[in-house]
Amino acid sequence: MTKAKLTTTVLDRLEPRQSDYVTWCGALPGFGVRVRPSGRKSFIVQYDFHGKSRKVTVGTFGTLTVEQARKRATELLAKVQLGEDVAAKPAVEANPTIAELCAEYLLKGCKHKKASTTLTDKGRIERHIKPLLGHIRVQDLKRRHIDDFFADIAAGKTAADVKTERGRVIVTGGEGTARRTVRLLGGILTYAVDREYISENPRKGVKIGKDKSGERFLSGEELRRLGDALREAETVGLPWQFNEGANEKHRPKKAENQREVIAEHAVAAIRLLLLTGCRLSEILKLEWANVDLERGFLRLPDSKTGKKDVVLGAPALKVLADIPRIKGNPYVIVGETEGKPRSDLKRPWKRITAHAGLTDLRLHDLRHSFASVGAASGMGLPIVGKLLGHSSPSTTARYAHLADDPLRRASDSIANSIAAAIGVGSDVSNVVPLKEGAA
Template identity: 25%
Template sequence: MASEKFSFTKSALTAVVPPSSGRTYCIDTQTRGLCLDVLASGTKTFQIYRKFDGKPKRIVLGRFSPTLSDARDLPTGTDPLSLIGNSAELNVRMARKLADAVNASMDKSVDPAANARTVRQLKEQEMTLRQAFDRYFSDHVLAHEKRSAQLMKDDFARYLGTVPAGQKKTHGKERSKSAGTVDWETRKLSSISPADTRRMLLNAKDGTGARTSNRILALLRAIFNKMIDWHLYTGANPCAGIDKFKENSRERFLTGDELPRFFAAIDKIDHVDFKDFILLSLFTGARRANVLGMRWQDINFHAAILTIPTEVSKNGNPLTIPLTDAARTVLVRRMGNAPKMANDPAEKTASPYVFAANSATGYMSPPNKHWKALLADAGIEDLRLHDLRRSLGSWAAMGGTSLPIIGKMLGHKTSQATSVYAHLQTGPVALAMEAATAAMQAQGKVVDRLPPLPPSE
């Protein structure tokens, strides 16, 4: 096994001729223990060869690359010892720095190769983001019966993971990744840096908006925090120190000049289910999903109350919504026209839902196409279905209703500042809703009479 000593340079190492068989070694005269292992195949590998604990020890540093510039250095902030065992491509400058770090470690009786193996083994055992989310979901979200569980699962797939092919939403539309989002399912937790996170959030903001980007940040931060709390990850949270984006609150509602056109367009609608859905959305202020999924058993006609159960309430608490005369007019008519159960003397409705439909959910799907047609007929732009809910609150505010009453009217989760009003009953809320409904109907020149109530059970 031949060997020769000289001061390593790029040109000198490039000129070394591989042996016809076996290997040969070149020894650097400037750095202790640094040598070049030259194989017959032409592969040239930097190594450290010296005694450790009284025995010869050989540690592979990386391959010599004749194409790397002499000015190229190890990446700033990189621990040289982290490169051991990674088959890094090195020039002479980089090899000498790495050799100095290895020598310093060995002088302290620490075997850097053994440490590198341990680090690699830990990295191989380290959780991926998918594994971390699954653990977070099962041991925290489901264990604490978080009502947002399915939404959180969908958010992870849409924003941070993979949306399985063929997966569809409740009403049939196929799910897909949102613009500007990532698939980090297979990434190890330690590979996700703060810089990666900031870049991802900026792209998500550009692609889907500030509100969605903030949701992604909250989910990713929560996953990392739990893994750290549960001692399943020893690194830092890449979301630490990252602020949420400012969200611009939407203030759109039906204005005074739009209401006559809006009600006139509603009167021309032939689709009764859609027409009633719009009116109930406007007159109850309930969220779209709660109106679509409204059940007869949750309506008390004589008390004029609609109850939104906990399991479908967005804020996690059951909501009690007073029913105005206008809302009851729609509901009483629908109950009278709803198909009844056969041979039932009580004439119970065949479906539990107010907007019954032959669908996977049992009730009507969001009527987006009909909504667009309604707006076009009314000559109204930039109005969303959710803005009907905001319209009730806005007209109540313009009528002088207090903010705590409006918050209760719309089922907002009370903040600490308004918690003193938690004892409010539905009486003043009902008055406020009646006033707001009457104001909208008056502006829209609508005359409605409450039909007879159904018999009490």
Template identity: 30%
Template sequence: MAAINKYTDSKGLTSYRVRVRLKGQPVQSATFKRLTDAKKWAQQTEAAIREGRYFNKSVSQKRTLSELIDRYIERVMPQKKVSTQVPQKSQLEWWKGEIGALSLASVDSSRIADCRDKLTDEGRSPATANRYMAVLSHCMSYAQRDLQWIERNPCHDVRKGKESRGVVRFLSNDEIGEDGKVLVKGERTRLLEVCKASTCKLLYPAVLLAMSTGMRRGEQFSLTWRQVDTHTGRILLEDTKNGERRVVVATGPALAELKGMAKVRRIDCDLVFPGQRNTAIHLNKPWYAALKAAEIEDFRWHDLRHSFASELAMSGATLAEIAEAMGHKTLNMVKRYAHLTEGHISSVVERMTSRVFGGDS
């Protein structure tokens, strides 16, 4: 039931204090200048509590976005993979710097949209802006479902930026003449030659392995020797992007490099590619130096993975086979390589036509 008490202060101003008490529920209270507003609030609040849809907005007015982000980093972030924590913490710190001082009640869809636009205005891609939006949305969902600090996630009302399908950048192969000799060295050959001559002894095997297996950077540089079977070339990947274990196979030169590395591996560190302090090695400096020496432009480490997938496609692998080799659960992510499989599809259709109808088509 609701109780309304009238108060008059020393200046003669009147106010009405409302308290709504229902069995098994906390007392809700508010103060109004007009009796009609007090009665209206009491009626609406009592009905909302009975129907299980009441939210105390005073909580969202007292808590700031910075408080929420700090709580999220402390309680939720440690449950995520380390490779995920690093970029998301940085993104959340950006949000704190922009609108962290605001109360959660003030962080509405329009403010979030303004921040989204600022990200792109500063030169970040729509895809990157969407990643910033996603981690904030996770934060807001935590505030809504676990903490009950907000009634609704405002990020759900903000439009995401349109992401490009992405450009498939892969290394070019050698140009071969009719006599079988190399006319022009392709990017692949040039890059491997430069990496092999690098003073960083781990650069060549790292590039070769990425090129030969399609492993993600995080998967490769967290790799330990207990995950590698140098006899069969089987590599068990445990810390994958989709959270599932998968197996890749190193063959040929990549397997030979692994066998050679295993013979002289460090006994104080189980990492396949260790740095100086028993952590994964950072190859940025020798990697960029190699790209420059090999005269290769607009190429990232991740593009070695694209090169692996592209070579699979041009070697006749189906999209399903490419997805399995890349560790994708669906075919959506490998449709970008579909145009490279057209020759293979054509030959399959030709073989079917010949078998069904006989002779040449």
């Protein structure tokens, strides 16, 4: 039977099978298309060179049209006639090491990712992937290597305390780190499949277990305990906690000095996390320029899900109104460095939760608690999702111009429920006067 000329219509009709197969062009000998089980279709050229059959990939259907691929195939076959082995490639290009593949991936394969995510990827590559797998060539990487890779990270083999010019970098191990790093490696190897360095992803079939749900919700009684601890922290201060064996000469001698007042900006940040459902970075990086107290919104120019508006309930507006602005510092939650935001809440959070008897509580659990109060109040998951920014920015933006909408009522209701438990007043109007800033 005469083979048909490869055309777009012919390629569209080619269905994937359980294994790869090739359909050859009847008009240009040596020109064909390989169909993979995934449905991916790649143009190839096959020829004989000194008695050996050779193949070279021309490109992918969809990236190249059939005619573009045929033209390229014709050029390659012409070079073969002139004595050139067009399938020969430098060894590094055809079979890079995992370290070389990671470098290429960071350069070409993750342009769709946010800068912060790419930075995290770089850290995992440098601290875990390259030390353990960087020397292996991608075509030599087997599932057993990835099994051992997961076990080594989980056991803490790559854990380290590294001194840098900016301070210290503490690299942790554990199963959570191992799972996240293996997932990243799987994505890098998928890129290698797309680049046709390998035909299958060796990450497939590697068992790494499931992440813990991590969903911790505060009960009403726990919210009251946290609220009491926050009020005590910013007023009379929290009692000092002395470690056994610590040098006693550094302990305060007088009873009135045995308490620590937590910075008001740190306490305010924790309250805002509770009352808005925002992510930690959204509050710590919040600038006054993005706070619309008159209309009751945080206008976030960037977040994990992109640009979005956060609807503020009345208690959250009250907290913002009571935060002093620091002259020369554009951030709402200021740190010790002039003109900069507070970098984290680790120490005050540890002190406050210990005093409240909530040592298992994470800062991100405040976001879960905001959502759980809303869901329990019958708000409906679509409304709660919009408040948390789970939907697209354009969807949330449709509600921004409304003075009294379901999002506003939901945010007020959730924030009021939390405020009642933690003792934050909510008797404010939509327009809240700002507290005079410190010099």
